[in-house]
Amino acid sequence: MAKKHSFDYFEAFVKAVDSSCAAASLLNETLRNFDPDRLEEAMTAMHEIEHAADGDKHQMMKVLIREFLPPIEREDVTELTQKIDDVTDALEDVLVKIYTFNIRTIRPEALEFMDIIVACCCSLKKAIQEFRNFKKSELLGDCIIEVNDLEGEGDLLYTRAMRNLHVQSSDPIEIMVWSKTYNYLEGCCDACEEVANILEIIVMKNS
Numbered sequence: 001m002a003k004k005h006s007f008d009y010f011e012a013f014v015k016a017v018d019s020s021c022a023a024a025s026l027l028n029e030t031l032r033n034f035d036p037d038r039l040e041e042a043m044t045a046m047h048e049i050e051h052a053a054d055g056d057k058h059q060m061m062k063v064l065i066r067e068f069l070p071p072i073e074r075e076d077v078t079e080l081t082q083k084i085d086d087v088t089d090a091l092e093d094v095l096v097k098i099y100t101f102n103i104r105t106i107r108p109e110a111l112e113f114m115d116i117i118v119a120c121c122c123s124l125k126k127a128i129q130e131f132r133n134f135k136k137s138e139l140l141g142d143c144i145i146e147v148n149d150l151e152g153e154g155d156l157l158y159t160r161a162m163r164n165l166h167v168q169s170s171d172p173i174e175i176m177v178w179s180k181t182y183n184y185l186e187g188c189c190d191a192c193e194e195v196a197n198i199l200e201i202i203v204m205k206n207s
Helices: 009-032 036-066 074-100 108-131 140-168 172-205
Strands: none
Touching: 009 036, 009 074, 009 108, 036 074, 074 108, 074 172, 108 140, 108 172, 140 172
16 A cells, blocks of 8 residues: 655645746846845845745755655655745845845846746746656646746846947946846756756656
8 A cells, every 4th residue: 555645745846846936926026126226125025935935845844854755766855945036035145146246136037047047937836736746747848848838938038148248338247137037047047958858857757
C-alpha cells in the first residue's frame, strides 16, 4: 500500500509560487504607479512576502528531514523549492535596487519587463499546479515551453533596452543605474526559466 503523506509537497510548491506571483504583482503595481516617496512602504510589503515564503520553505525542509519516502527525490524537492524561492528573491532585489539607486522615474522598457515577468509567473503557477499529475498532464509541457519562450522575449528586450539607454542618455550615472536595473529585471526572467528547467528535469527522471 502506498504511503499516505500527511504533508502535501505539491500543495507546498503551489504556495511557494503563489508568493512569487504576489511579489511580481506588487512590483508591477509599484512600477506602474510609481511614487519614489512610497518605495519604503512597498519594500516593507515585499519583504513580508519574501519572509513568509522563507518560512514556508524552512517548514518544508523540516518535514523533508523526517520524511521516509517523499513523492519525488529529496534533492529534487530541495532544488525545486529553492529555485521557486529564487524567483521571489529576484523580484525583491529589483525593488531594493530601485530604492538604493534613488531612481525617480521609470523607463518604459522596465514596464515591458514587468509584462514578461508577470506572464512568466502566471505560466509557472499553471505548471506547478499541473505538477502533481505530471505523468498524465497534457498542459505541463506547454507551460514549461511558455516560460522558456517568455525568457527568450526577455533576452531580446534586454538588448533593446540597453541599446535605447545608451542612445537616449548621455548621463553616465543614469546609464550605470539603469544598466544594473535591467540586469536585475532580466534576472527575474532567468530565475523563472530555472524553475521551468528543473521541473522538466524532474518529470524526465520520473517518467
